[in-house]
Amino acid sequence: MSVELYLKNITKSFVKDGVTFNAVQNVDLDVKGGELVTFLGPSGCGKTTTLRMVAGFETPTSGRIILDGQDVTDVMVNKRQIGFVFQNYALFPHMTVGDNVAYGLRMRNEKGPDVKRKVAEGLEMVGLRNTEKRLPSELSGGEQQRVALARVLVMGPKVLLMDEPLSNLDAKLRIYMRTEIRKIQKQLDITCLYVTHDQKEALTIADRIMVMNKGKVEQIGAPFDIYTHPRTLFVADFIGQANIVAAAFEAQDSPSSGRIDIDGKKIQVKLLEDEKYETGGKVSLVLRPEAATLTESGAGVLTGVVTRATFSGDRMEYMVKLAGGKDISVMENFTPDSTIHKTGENVGLGFDPELTIALPGVK
Secondary structure, eight states: OOOOEEEEEEEEEEEETTEEEEEEEEEEEEEOTTOEEEEEOSTTSSHHHHHHHHHTSSOOSEEEEEETTEEOTTSOGGGSOEEEEOTTOOOOTTSOHHHHHHHHHHHTTOOHHHHHHHHHHHHHHTTOTTOTTSOGGGSOHHHHHHHHHHHHHTTOOSEEEEESTTTTSOHHHHHHHHHHHHHHHHHHTOEEEEEESOHHHHHHHOSEEEEEETTEEEEEEOHHHHHHSOSSHHHHHHSSOOEEEEEEEEEEEETTEEEEEETTEEEEEEEOTTSOOOTTOEEEEEEOGGGEEEEETTSSSEEEEEEEEEEOSSEEEEEEEETTSOEEEEEEEOOTTOOOOOTTOEEEEEEOGGGEEEEESOO
16 A cells, blocks of 8 residues: 655755755655655755655754654664665666665565565566566666666565656657656556656656755646646746746736736736736746747737747747747647748737736746
8 A cells, every 4th residue: 555755844954165055945745645746856956855855865954754654754764665766777787687676675684485576576567577687787778777666666665766767868768768667656556756857757757746946845736737837937937848928917807817918918817816916016927839829910919020930840830029029939730731930920929818827026
């Protein structure tokens, strides 16, 4: 049965050159049993430090870690029943695949037929049946990563932790492996924390995403909500592509809808229900490239000039300079009936107000 994990107001402070700084600050997270949560953010944002505190490699300066109903904040690493998959695989090159997978089992004094059976089951689980006698050097990068995963899974961990496990693989293999990892995680119904700086990887693999920036949590939510309803300009800019356009707030029509002014044009947009918007105050329109559409000049909500038009097989990618000087990226699916707009053409730009949002402040 999968277990729940709680991080309660976790902070980790370090001292460098006599100055104390918080690598992680006031992180609160409730992870449901069987859930996969990704920690996403740029390098140095605190995601790996948070993961290491859950594993027991680092001790929080303050806050508590609750695993399966037990406070494990001060429990030794080997007593937490947590599995950790490292970025560099950490396989023993002189040992066979079977011995690598069996290593942890033997360290806790398991012997004989049980070890052999668990190793075979672990390798079967990751799609590497009958590879026990091979050496890691005889395997591909993806296969080595699956051996590292099998070595952790045979230990029967309560929680699986993964720190950038696919960063050493090529792009095509990363796509395959993230699908495999997700499938195995769901089959085992194991609670999992997964660190990555790859936005697409986080969006495709996670039940929820925790976006971090400078040691703090910017937003926690399901991938679709994070992408379509970013709560901060950092999240909007970091997750996927986004056009961020400065505007003035006009009026609030409902808790979740209002009007803004861009270059004298009044535009209907979504609002954050728990944020305060002031008439005449500065806001930023967050517009995803795929949510924008080009029309004939004068027919759109805004007007501009096409400065770049690129055909990429399944879509057209445009850059449009608005009347106010802002460059806007637009992506439209391509079909044989699609209208192709050319560089230098005057166009209108429209968008679905349900797919845009205005955030207080400007970038």
